[in-house]
Amino acid sequence: xxxxxxxxxxxxxxxxxxxxxxxxxxxDIFGFIGPNGAGKTTTMRILATLLAPTRxxxxxxxxxxxxxxxxxxxxxxxxxxxxxVYDDLKVFEYLEFFAAAYGIPSFKRKPIVEGVLExxxxxxxxxxxxxxxSRGMQxxxxxxxxxxxxPKVLILDEPASGLDPRARIEIRELLRExxxxxxxxxxxxxxxxxxxxxxxxxxxxxxxxxxFSGTLAEIRQRLGVHGKVRVRVADRTEEAVxxxxxxxxxxxxxxxxxxxxxxxAEGQKADGLIASTLVRGGFEVVAVMPExxxxxxxxxxxxxxxxx
Amino acid sequence: MPVRAQVPAWLLPSEWVRxxxxxxxxxxxxxxxxxxxxxxxxxxxLVLLTAFVLLVWVEEVRYGGSAAWRVTRMAEAGRTITAVIxxxxxxxxxxxxLLVLSTAISEEVHxxxxxxxxxxxxxxxxxxxxxxxxxxxxLGLLLAVSLPLLVVVRVFGGVPWxxxxxxxxxxxxxxxxxxxxxxxxxxxxxxxxWVFLQAAVTMLVLFFVFPWACVMLGxxxxxxxxxxxxxxxxxxxAMLVATEQMSSARTRLAGYPWPFHCLAMTGASAALLxxxxxxVRRVALxxxxxxxxxxxxxxxRAARLGPAAPAAPAGAIRRITGSPVVWREVRTSLTHSRRRxxxxxxxxxxxxxxxxxxGWRDLAHDNDTHIVYVLILTGLGLLxxxxxxxxxxxxxxxxxxxxxxxxxxxxGGEILLGKAVGVFRRSAPVWLLLALHVVLFVMLxxxxxxxxxxxxxxxAGVVVxxxxxxxxxxTCFRRTTVAVVMNLGLALALWAVLPLIAMLVGxxxxxxxxxxxxxxxxxxxxxxxxxxxxxxxxxxxxxxxGGLDYYWPKPxxxxxxxxxTIAFLATMVVYMFAGWVFAVLAAVLVRRRAL
Numbered sequence: 001x002x003x004x005x006x007x008x009x010x011x012x013x014x015x016x017x018x019x020x021x022x023x024x025x026x027x028d029i030f031g032f033i034g035p036n037g038a039g040k041t042t043t044m045r046i047l048a049t050l051l052a053p054t055r056x057x058x059x060x061x062x063x064x065x066x067x068x069x070x071x072x073x074x075x076x077x078x079x080x081x082x083x084x085v086y087d088d089l090k091v092f093e094y095l096e097f098f099a100a101a102y103g104i105p106s107f108k109r110k111p112i113v114e115g116v117l118e119x120x121x122x123x124x125x126x127x128x129x130x131x132x133x134s135r136g137m138q139x140x141x142x143x144x145x146x147x148x149x150x151p152k153v154l155i156l157d158e159p160a161s162g163l164d165p166r167a168r169i170e171i172r173e174l175l176r177e178x179x180x181x182x183x184x185x186x187x188x189x190x191x192x193x194x195x196x197x198x199x200x201x202x203x204x205x206x207x208x209x210x211x212f213s214g215t216l217a218e219i220r221q222r223l224g225v226h227g228k229v230r231v232r233v234a235d236r237t238e239e240a241v242x243x244x245x246x247x248x249x250x251x252x253x254x255x256x257x258x259x260x261x262x263x264x265a266e267g268q269k270a271d272g273l274i275a276s277t278l279v280r281g282g283f284e285v286v287a288v289m290p291e292x293x294x295x296x297x298x299x300x301x302x303x304x305x306x307x308x
Numbered sequence: 309m310p311v312r313a314q315v316p317a318w319l320l321p322s323e324w325v326r327x328x329x330x331x332x333x334x335x336x337x338x339x340x341x342x343x344x345x346x347x348x349x350x351x352x353x354l355v356l357l358t359a360f361v362l363l364v365w366v367e368e369v370r371y372g373g374s375a376a377w378r379v380t381r382m383a384e385a386g387r388t389i390t391a392v393i394x395x396x397x398x399x400x401x402x403x404x405x406l407l408v409l410s411t412a413i414s415e416e417v418h419x420x421x422x423x424x425x426x427x428x429x430x431x432x433x434x435x436x437x438x439x440x441x442x443x444x445x446x447l448g449l450l451l452a453v454s455l456p457l458l459v460v461v462r463v464f465g466g467v468p469w470x471x472x473x474x475x476x477x478x479x480x481x482x483x484x485x486x487x488x489x490x491x492x493x494x495x496x497x498x499x500x501x502w503v504f505l506q507a508a509v510t511m512l513v514l515f516f517v518f519p520w521a522c523v524m525l526g527x528x529x530x531x532x533x534x535x536x537x538x539x540x541x542x543x544x545x546a547m548l549v550a551t552e553q554m555s556s557a558r559t560r561l562a563g564y565p566w567p568f569h570c571l572a573m574t575g576a577s578a579a580l581l582x583x584x585x586x587x588v589r590r591v592a593l594x595x596x597x598x599x600x601x602x603x604x605x606x607x608x609r610a611a612r613l614g615p616a617a618p619a620a621p622a623g624a625i626r627r628i629t630g631s632p633v634v635w636r637e638v639r640t641s642l643t644h645s646r647r648r649x650x651x652x653x654x655x656x657x658x659x660x661x662x663x664x665x666x667g668w669r670d671l672a673h674d675n676d677t678h679i680v681y682v683l684i685l686t687g688l689g690l691l692x693x694x695x696x697x698x699x700x701x702x703x704x705x706x707x708x709x710x711x712x713x714x715x716x717x718x719x720g721g722e723i724l725l726g727k728a729v730g731v732f733r734r735s736a737p738v739w740l741l742l743a744l745h746v747v748l749f750v751m752l753x754x755x756x757x758x759x760x761x762x763x764x765x766x767x768a769g770v771v772v773x774x775x776x777x778x779x780x781x782x783t784c785f786r787r788t789t790v791a792v793v794m795n796l797g798l799a800l801a802l803w804a805v806l807p808l809i810a811m812l813v814g815x816x817x818x819x820x821x822x823x824x825x826x827x828x829x830x831x832x833x834x835x836x837x838x839x840x841x842x843x844x845x846x847x848x849x850x851x852x853x854g855g856l857d858y859y860w861p862k863p864x865x866x867x868x869x870x871x872x873t874i875a876f877l878a879t880m881v882v883y884m885f886a887g888w889v890f891a892v893l894a895a896v897l898v899r900r901r902a903l
Binding site for chain 2: 048049050052069076077078080082083084085086087088089090092093096097098100101103106109126145
């Protein structure tokens, strides 16, 4: 659905984006991650036809964003990181304004606006002035706006920034609903734990270059991170460490405080064996907890924290 | 041990300034040194000043004659050049003070840094004084640029020191007042052009309309304006008197109390700044408390109607018809509320009516009075069109709504057309004042019926032109202030600087000052004078069309109503075409310069 080939953007000598190759499948939620100034917003602006690339190409549903901007705009709903609002308009008027701007005929606008108001749970605010809405409500209004012309692709730049936990959860649920509706979503956020729960694929960008693209499992594979288990026994921890070290398929066993960190060798997974070995050895097992690779850790490992 | 270290801190002027303005002045000066527009401003100021001085020099000393004659001419030139420099400084300093301080507080409010500042030991007084002083220091630099020239002219030209001193003091205090006024309005509005307009109109009323009314009353009661308190408090009158004092030896003017005037202006500025300090504190506290404009409206309503007042009615939702951009532009008002719009309209019409009542005798019998009305109202129309056209797009850029609009399927042309309609609609009330004045006096038999048509042609041409250029600059720049300054600068360059340059070139090349009259033929203000000069007053108004005479600048000279109408039409077409070209350029650039 979204494809970029050697996409580059230069501001004078500054390379904001260098040879970016991305491919996002239809119906996916793609998490775009990177430090501040890495080139996320530049990529999104190019895809939203707001910026022209210096080199390379970007296509959405087969349409070139540089040469077929008008058609691309029909397919895309873009929500910028800083979203301005027409503060003298009411919520309904604001949405109808954009419905008209997307060329939706006047007789269709009312049901469409009512529909997106219901979807974003803003129906009760339809006659409120936009500037009287809370930050969370304004973000939801922003989402309602990008949905008004029923685009196939949503490009959302930091949609949850500055929101309280409840508003963030609401936005996340809304995005899940949109995925169920078949939308392709490209989303950037600094709250990586939320992206991990939401996204199918991730792209990690740093200093204008894509350092990784794929699923969380592929990140794990790329980093050579194997399965880890944290084990707790009631007593005799040192003896338990020795017992586990003798097991096949175990790369390392370390005592960390009152727990034992067990790392499996590549391709091995033996949680059950660990538990049964410890029980057979007469240890009182308190917990065996598998440890997943967190997106935050992957991000920190893959990026150097450098900005342009 | 350095001498500075031995001096008590309270004796050092820098410590005084630090105590007054706190760290705000330091910060402002640091930021000002990084702003390219400040350097551009200084360059433009120097270029303009040099052009003016050269013009006067060439005009005054080009004649030959004996050595004694030339010495006399030199002395005369010295006085004229001094007067030109002082007047140039006087006018530009006031305009620049309005401009430089038009975003002084609003930037802090908009960036939400005002509340943060108030959580530090920095006081509201220091914020206001820091902002004011930093702005005035920029202007002081410009003043300092021309001081050496003034000194040289003083030495060789025989200009009295007290004129130079009084001129500088009057200029400084007028700039201080203008800056304070702009700073005051900048607390309430984010839009710098709106602040500029509010402050400019206030000064226009204070220093022109009000004194004019007083002059009219004085005319009846035989009281000299410059001898009155109103005259003493008026910087324009003060400067006029000082200039006359220098160029003539009329003893009646010798006692004009310019130090009193400067003290009064400083006092008025101080009072205004005190109000600013209180207001800044209120706004900052509201920002700290997270109060939104909607909250403020609700609080104001509760204060008006009592705490038990019901919530404001939600009001009907207006459905969109036609182009959404046109719909929005037409719906957005300049005054943001109907009540305020009615108040502004009533005040403006009331003011106009008062001037009619006071100046009735002149309006009925004197054509110059109508020319003044036509010029002032045309000038206001040009100013409003120029500012509104340049700010339409940049206001959206500053509010962050511009990318949202560009992401829609609307074409650049559709967006710009909507914006252009918005400019016409919002500037219409100002042009309507001109129409109202002319039509009223046509009906009263004081203005010839052809005048409204001619003025409509002049206005239509320049409105389209300024709208096109304004949209173009709005597309090119991100900041409203820059776009507005560029659009006003273009108008100023075409209609004020170009004739001056033509005059300079004409003087240098052929010793003739006719060349400058060529660009005047295309100047809307000059055309307005041509249209009204011999068509007002009851005797002219009653003439048949064939009996009307129009006195154009020299290249065209004396022609009848037919050729004059053709000339107005041709000018209108030229301006409209130029405006259309600029609008097309803007449409091409609108997506290329989206961000």
